Structures are given as C-alpha cells and as structure tokens.
Amino acid sequence: GVRGGGIAPTAAGSAPISGAPRAEGEKPLASPAVRLRAKEAGIDLRQVPGSGPAGRIGHEDIEAFLARGPQLAHATGLARKDGVEDIKIVGLRRKIAEKMALAKSRIPHITYVEEIDVTALEELRATLNKEKRPAKGAERPKLTLLPFLMRAMVKAIADQPNLNAVFDDEAGIIHQHEGIHIGIAAQTPNGLVVPVVKHAEARDLWDCAAEVNRLADAAKSGTASREELSGSTITITSLGAMGGVATTPVINYPEVAIVGVNKMMVRPVWDGTQFVPRKMMNLSSSFDHRVIDGWDAAVFVQRIKALLETPALIFVD
Structure with a gap:
C-alpha cells in the first residue's frame, strides 16, 4: 500500500534482480529527473538495473549503466555499436571515384x-x-x-x-x-x-x-x-x-x-x-x-x- 506519499516495499522476491533487464511491459521506477537524464543519454530505462528499493533507478544507476557500455542492451536488439571498418578504395571502385570527381569538379x-x-x-x-x-x-x-x-x-x-x-x-x-x-x-x-x-x-x-x-x-x-x-x-x-x-x-x-x-x-x-x-x-x-x-x-x-x-x-x- 501507499504510506506517507512513499511506495511501500514489495515482497523480497518480487524486486528485479540486480543486473537483469525488466520484463517487457514492466514499467521501471525512477524520478522525473532520472527519466530526463536517461532520455538525454538515449537509454531505455527498462534495460537499467535499479539499486534502490523495489528496483528503483537512481542517477548512480544511469551512470553505472553508461560506464558498462552496451552489453546489457541486447535484450531489445538495440545495442550501441562503436566499431569502425576501414575500407581502402582500390581497383574499379577507385576508378569510378576518380571519374565521378572529375565529372563533378570540372563539368558545370x-x-x-x-x-x-x-x-x-x-x-x-x-x-x-x-x-x-x-x-x-x-x-x-x-x-x-x-x-x-x-x-x-x-x-x-x-x-x-x-x-x-x-x-x-x-x-x-x-x-x-x-x-x-x-x-x-x-x-x-x-x-x-x-x-x-x-x-x-x-x-x-x-x-x-x-x-x-x-x-x-x-x-x-x-x-x-x-x-x-x-x-x-x-x-x-x-x-x-x-x-x-x-x-x-x-x-x-x-x-x-x-x-x-x-x-x-x-x-x-x-x-x-x-x-x-x-x-x-x-x-x-x-x-x-x-x-x-x-x-x-x-x-x-x-x-x-x-x-x-x-x-x-x-x-x-
């Protein structure tokens, strides 16, 4: 029940397990300020484990999630990717590039x-x-x-x-x-x-x-x-x-x-x-x-x- 404007703790077994994302449809607990911070960082709060009562998410949880990187986001298929592949332009592709550059730079x-x-x-x-x-x-x-x-x-x-x-x-x-x-x-x-x-x-x-x-x-x-x-x-x-x-x-x-x-x-x-x-x-x-x-x-x-x-x-x- 609700007491004194707070949220009564749930049964011990019902709180989300630390480090585990929430089930689909389960609304994460967080203050408006924390929600704004998550939105600015592009974070889905359902993927952030909360360390507060009943799994409530605090600012420290957001920062910890950002520090860990994208490894927890795979549950929704929306993982961040930071790799860069360097592809050298050679052969036919290079000839095409050179000819296109000539055409656009020299022909009005x-x-x-x-x-x-x-x-x-x-x-x-x-x-x-x-x-x-x-x-x-x-x-x-x-x-x-x-x-x-x-x-x-x-x-x-x-x-x-x-x-x-x-x-x-x-x-x-x-x-x-x-x-x-x-x-x-x-x-x-x-x-x-x-x-x-x-x-x-x-x-x-x-x-x-x-x-x-x-x-x-x-x-x-x-x-x-x-x-x-x-x-x-x-x-x-x-x-x-x-x-x-x-x-x-x-x-x-x-x-x-x-x-x-x-x-x-x-x-x-x-x-x-x-x-x-x-x-x-x-x-x-x-x-x-x-x-x-x-x-x-x-x-x-x-x-x-x-x-x-x-x-x-x-x-x-």
Whole structure:
C-alpha cells in the first residue's frame, strides 16, 4: 500500500534482480529527473538495473549503466555499436571515384527533366515482341525500352551532332564524332561500368537490343573487354523500376551529355474532356553547360520525346 506519499516495499522476491533487464511491459521506477537524464543519454530505462528499493533507478544507476557500455542492451536488439571498418578504395571502385570527381569538379551540369507518354510505345513494343521471325532467321531478342530510346537518340543527334561529342577541356577542343557510340551505364557485382554499343547509327531496333543484352551479360560476368567498356560518345543511365521519379545523372566525363531514364508509372492524364490512365515516364538528362546551351538541351530532349510518344516516327528515315 501507499504510506506517507512513499511506495511501500514489495515482497523480497518480487524486486528485479540486480543486473537483469525488466520484463517487457514492466514499467521501471525512477524520478522525473532520472527519466530526463536517461532520455538525454538515449537509454531505455527498462534495460537499467535499479539499486534502490523495489528496483528503483537512481542517477548512480544511469551512470553505472553508461560506464558498462552496451552489453546489457541486447535484450531489445538495440545495442550501441562503436566499431569502425576501414575500407581502402582500390581497383574499379577507385576508378569510378576518380571519374565521378572529375565529372563533378570540372563539368558545370545542367539537368533537364521532361515527362514522356510512353503508352503508344509500350503497345508497339508488346506487339513487336509477339511477332515471330521467319524460321530461316535468327530468333529476335525481346525488346525493352532501351533500343527505342537509342534509335530516338540517333535521330535526334542527326539534327544536333554537337551532342555526340567529348570535350577535351585542357586543350579546349570539342571532338564531335560521326559514329554514335552509346554507353549503357550498368550496375554489376563489382560496381558501375559503362559497356558501349558501337555505331548505334548503323543498328536497327533488334540489333541494338541484341548488343545491349550481350554487353550486359559480359559486364555482369566480368568478361567485358577494355574495348567494350570504352569509347562512348554519349551515355544512357537507367535503373529500371528503381529509377525514381527524377534524377540528376552525372555526365560520363569527358562526354557532354547523358540521358537518364526514370521509372514508368500509370498516371491519370487530362485528355481535354476527362482523366485517362496513361503510362508516363520521365527522362532526366544532364548536359555540359560549357559547350551545350540550355536551349540546345531542351530541343534535344523534346525531339526524343516526340519520337517516343509517336514511335512510328522512329522507323521513318
């Protein structure tokens, strides 16, 4: 019972055992000042053995618990961890770090984000994937969105060849290439690599798809050659379903442009009379603002948008 404002001692056997955490749901006994001290220290009072009557926790118990460290906190799975692992950046990871540092320190990026209605493109892609190639021909690879984007980029670059270039900023020379060599940024078990589809301008949809598949397999297995991982003039980066709504892709130095593919989502779109479900996807593209003006960047992305939204145009020479 309660006497004189104090708490009557419980039976001898009912007090918490010194050094043992309380059972789940058991409220620890402590003054407001002690509770505040525990809160400031990030301590769960249920894990602190009390040395006072009926297991009451005092300031000295808090200090003793802190001095002992996290060994008692394992009962709730919330133990403190103080270890530090030193990981030396070597090999591919070091090359990635160096290239990213170069890109961000030397290239003033401008990023342009535009949404694309890919409903018609997805319908066309599904139709083409259902078609059977004549028996005498090799089996066609399944088409993803990437080959369509690659062909759209090829057509857009025909009007804006300055996007298909690398910039030697030390010499002050822009090397504008006739051949379009599209890097496909790919995540592998060993880190980020960029296998290159050479001469995309000379490949049709299925050739682009087959080469992307071949290079992706080589990159993931670690068998891609140095030649297959170099020589790109413009890059695509895509994380598929993990692509997010918008990104700010880092240019593959010393190129001047990179096209980022974000995830596709079904969204309600107003068609003038009602909202209709459409498959929408954003492109987040970055450009080297030293050599590519914002207007040129916008024209390039808008041209790609027009081609992807009316995919029949991709097949028109």
